[in-house]
Amino acid sequence: MNRRVRLSLFAVAAAGLSAVLVIGMRGLPAFGDYHGVYGRVINGIGVTARHATDLVTALNFDIRAFDTLGEEFILFGSVLGIALILRELRGEHERLEPHEADEHTFAGASEALQVFGLALVAILLAVGAYIVVHGQLTPGGGFQGGVILATGPLAVFLAGRYLRMRAIAPHSIVELGDAAGAAGYVLVGIGGLVFTGVFLKNFLPFGIPGHLLSAGQMDIASVAVGVEVAGAFLVAWSEFLDQAIVVRARQD
Amino acid sequence: MIVLQVAALAGVAVAGGAVALSADPLRQTLVLAVYGMALTMLFFVFQAPDVALSEIVVSSVGLPVMILLALRKVREQRLEREQQAEEEQR
Amino acid sequence: MSFLPFAVAAWLFVVGLYGIVSTRNLVCAILSLTVVQSATYVLLLGVGYRTGGQAPIFADIPQVSTAVDPTVQVMVLTDIVIEATVTGLLLALAVQAHKRFGSLDPNELRAVRD
Numbered sequence: 001m002n003r004r005v006r007l008s009l010f011a012v013a014a015a016g017l018s019a020v021l022v023i024g025m026r027g028l029p030a031f032g033d034y035h036g037v038y039g040r041v042i043n044g045i046g047v048t049a050r051h052a053t054d055l056v057t058a059l060n061f062d063i064r065a066f067d068t069l070g071e072e073f074i075l076f077g078s079v080l081g082i083a084l085i086l087r088e089l090r091g092e093h094e095r096l097e098p099h100e101a102d103e104h105t106f107a108g109a110s111e112a113l114q115v116f117g118l119a120l121v122a123i124l125l126a127v128g129a130y131i132v133v134h135g136q137l138t139p140g141g142g143f144q145g146g147v148i149l150a151t152g153p154l155a156v157f158l159a160g161r162y163l164r165m166r167a168i169a170p171h172s173i174v175e176l177g178d179a180a181g182a183a184g185y186v187l188v189g190i191g192g193l194v195f196t197g198v199f200l201k202n203f204l205p206f207g208i209p210g211h212l213l214s215a216g217q218m219d220i221a222s223v224a225v226g227v228e229v230a231g232a233f234l235v236a237w238s239e240f241l242d243q244a245i246v247v248r249a250r251q252d
Numbered sequence: 253m254i255v256l257q258v259a260a261l262a263g264v265a266v267a268g269g270a271v272a273l274s275a276d277p278l279r280q281t282l283v284l285a286v287y288g289m290a291l292t293m294l295f296f297v298f299q300a301p302d303v304a305l306s307e308i309v310v311s312s313v314g315l316p317v318m319i320l321l322a323l324r325k326v327r328e329q330r331l332e333r334e335q336q337a338e339e340e341q342r
Numbered sequence: 343m344s345f346l347p348f349a350v351a352a353w354l355f356v357v358g359l360y361g362i363v364s365t366r367n368l369v370c371a372i373l374s375l376t377v378v379q380s381a382t383y384v385l386l387l388g389v390g391y392r393t394g395g396q397a398p399i400f401a402d403i404p405q406v407s408t409a410v411d412p413t414v415q416v417m418v419l420t421d422i423v424i425e426a427t428v429t430g431l432l433l434a435l436a437v438q439a440h441k442r443f444g445s446l447d448p449n450e451l452r453a454v455r456d
Contacts (some may be wrong), residue, residue, distance in 0.1 A: 003364075010363045014356050021352040025385075030344040032393030039390065039411030043398055046405075046412075053401040055412045056302045056419065064416060071420040078427040085434040089441075131305075137401055139301040143423045147309045154317065210401065229423060233314060236430045240321035243437060244328065258343070261350045264384065268354045268377050272361030277369040284373055291380060295418075298387045299397040299410045306422045307383075314426045315376070322433040323369065326440050333444065 051206040052136040052215035060141060061221040065200040069185060072225060076182050079232040086239045094246050117159020125152040132226035136215040142222040146229025153234060162245065166238065174234040181228025188221050253297070260294040281319045285312055347388030354381035368436040368446045372429060379425050383418045390414035 029035055042055055042063070052058040060068050088094065132145030153169040156162075188200070195203040207214035267287040274280035288311020295304040354377055361374030390411035396403060398412040440446050 007364060010360065014360065017359075018352060018356055021355065022349070025345070025348040025352065028348065028389060031347050031388055032344065032391055034390065034392035034395075034411060036390075036411055036413075039413055040407045042412055043409045044405070044407035046398075047400050048405070053399060054302070055398040055400070055409075056415045059412055059416045060420070064413075067416075068420065071424055074424050075427055078424070078431045081431045082427070082434045085431070085438055139305055139397075139399060141302065141419075143420060144302070144305045144309055147306075147314055147423065151313050154313070232427060236427060237317055237321070239434070240318050240325070240430075240437075244321045244325040248332075254343075258346065261346055265350045265353055268380070269357050271377050272357045272374045274370070275365075275367075277367055277373070280370055280373050284376065287377070287380075291383070294384070295387065298391055299395060300387055300415045300418070301397055301399065303383075303387065303415050303418050303422070306419045310422050310426045314423075315429060318426075318430045318433055319369065319373070322437050325437050326369075326446060329440060 047209055050202070050215055050218075051209040052218060053209055054136055054138060054140070056139070057135040057141040057218065057222070058215065060143075061135070061218045061225075062202050062215070065189070065221065068221075068225070069189065069200070072182060072185055072228060075229065075232050076178065079178065079235050082236050082239055086243050088247060092247050094242070094248075114159045117155050120155040120159075121152050124148060124155055128152065128226070128230070132222055133212070133219065135222040136218045137210065137212070142225025143229055145222075146226040147233055149226060149230035150233035150237070154237060157237075157241070162241065165241065169234050169238065171235075171238060174231045174238065176231075177227050178231030178235055181224050181226070181231055184224030184227065185221055188217050188224060192217070256297045257294075260290070260297045263290040264294050277319070277323055281316050281323075284319075285316055288312060288315075347384060347391075351381045351385040351388065354378070354384065366447050366449075368439065368448060369433070371448065372432045372436060375432070376425070376429060379421075383421065386414045386418050 042059065046055040046058055047053060050058045050062055052062070128145050128149035128151075130145075131140035131148060132142055135141030135145070153165050156168055157165040190199070192201040192203045193199045202216040202218075204216040204220075206216050209215070213219065264287075267283070267290040271280060271283050271287050274283055288307060291311070292304045292308040295301075295307055358374045358377035358381065361377065362371045365371050365374065390413065392408065392410050395408055395410040396406070398409040398415070400406075400409075436446065439451060443451055445451075
């Protein structure tokens with residue numbers, strides 16, 4: 001079917017879809033008029049019951065921790081898919097000599113960019129670790145902090161030395177980190193099973209809300225998810241980087 | 253507060269339209285980064301700081317890096333094929 | 343004015359679908375899919391909002407039950423990070439499709455014929 005037929009069919013379908021969406025959404029309560037019971041209960045007793053001041057992270061890693069387990073494994077599976085799809089095919093090889101690692105810089109990479117980029121690595125790793133560990137106190141947690149941790153080695157790439165990123169974050173270590181994070185979260189759940197008889201139930205002492213070591217297992221689960229998300233993003237970026245710069249068709 | 257919310261929603265609607273109607277993938281990547289920023293402001297005004305943190309981190313670094321590397325790979329392949337076609341013609 | 347967030351969510355959904363249908367480049371279609379996904383985020387956060395509510399973080403304010411709903415924020419937060427990797431998976435498929443067929447035009451992709 002050619003383009004004009006497709007677009008006119010889409011016009012008809014979009015009109016129908018918009019009508020259905022608007023009619024359906026009219027049945028919702030007006031914006032700002034919140035009727036839900038679950039949210040009010042969590043807001044009312046969350047801090048005293050779970051000793052965590054950030055209720056979004058408390059829901060993520062404690063009250064609804066099973067949903068987070070599923071989401072974490074969606075992440076793991078899709079990065080596994082990226083690594084499988086971008087594998088080296090039969091007609092390709094990796095064109096990389098050892099001395100090229102130092103010579104690959106961007107054409108316009110000035111000294112200032114390189115210095116600034118290398119200085120950012122430590123700052124990004126520190127900020128990422130802070131956000132992961134303080135998830136139960138302030139906005140943050142494993143997912144956000146994990147992506148910030150992954151941008152640490154990426155700053156080396158952005159500073160103009162892109163093959164150095166493979167030296168700092170080699171494939172074996174990031175894949176190990178990814179798998180260890182996923183397994184760590186399941187081990188926390190099994191700890192709950194062993195000590196309290198319920199999978200993923202909070203089994204560590206709760207502590208005082210507002211202190212760093214509070215809210216039981218939320219900290220450990222947050223660190224496990226942070227390591228897993230950082231590993232997953234680094235694996236995905238390394239695969240794309242290898243494809244773009246290193247893998248070439250075999251010339252024979 | 254209500255003015256900020258209306259402004260943020262309008263910004264998101266305009267930026268979303270701009271992303272979907274862009275033609276060139278490279279330009280669309282930059283518009284997507286701006287759209288992520290508009291979404292971050294919207295989430296912030298809706299009193300959701302966790303979500304805003306997640307969105308800004310993903311849409312400014314996480315996604316554009318993958319897209320730009322994929323576009324680079326596609327361009328390199330196109331150049332290789334053109335070179336091979338020229339050599340075969342000779 | 344109380345229907346505006348839901349209207350914006352419906353608009354984003356439909357315009358994202360239009361971007362997927364009317365493009366000649368696979369990467370443009372994948373990026374328009376991101377717009378469709380973000381329509382659900384706007385809808386979810388619009389459902390959970392409460393007028394005059396604060397963010398559900400009680401580090402410096404006393405605990406109140408009139409804060410904004412935290413449950414929908416949990417769903418959207420994990421969703422954003424995961425959809426980024428799913429988009430990466432689609433981009434990997436597009437790169438390999440270009441390697442196989444020589445073009446990113448959806449009309450030129452046929453069944454593998456060997």
